[in-house]
Amino acid sequence: MKTGVWIIVAAMAIMLLSGCGTPGCMTDPLGDINEDGVVDILDFSLMSAAYGCRCQILDRELVCDVCYDIRADLNCDMRIDSDDMDILQANYGAIGCK
Ligand SMILES: [Ca+2]
Numbered sequence: 001m002k003t004g005v006w007i008i009v010a011a012m013a014i015m016l017l018s019g020c021g022t023p024g025c026m027t028d029p030l031g032d033i034n035e036d037g038v039v040d041i042l043d044f045s046l047m048s049a050a051y052g053c054r055c056q057i058l059d060r061e062l063v064c065d066v067c068y069d070i071r072a073d074l075n076c077d078m079r080i081d082s083d084d085m086d087i088l089q090a091n092y093g094a095i096g097c098k
């Protein structure tokens with residue numbers, strides 16, 4: 001396996017170990033970014049702060065914007081964008097098991 005592929009695999013492993021990409025992703029309910037058990041305006045605020053931020057592979061290294069918040073990356077694609085906002089909106093008001 002080429003070095004670049006290993007870096008991508010390692011980045012994905014980090015995301016998986018952090019809970020991102022696992023069933024239920026990293027928040028319960030999905031969209032509960034601050035992990036208080038409910039998807040509400042506080043989560044919307046956190047996502048807004050991270051909106052437009054991303055991680056990318058540059059010169060074989062994972063480089064993330066300072067504002068990138070992995071908790072807000074609800075679909076685990078290394079960018080906080082409208083897809084994540086759609087997920088949050090779809091789950092807005094959901095209550096978890098905490
Ligand atoms: Ca919350």
Ligand SMILES: [Ca+2]
Binds near residue numbers: 072074079
């Ligand atoms: Ca995303």
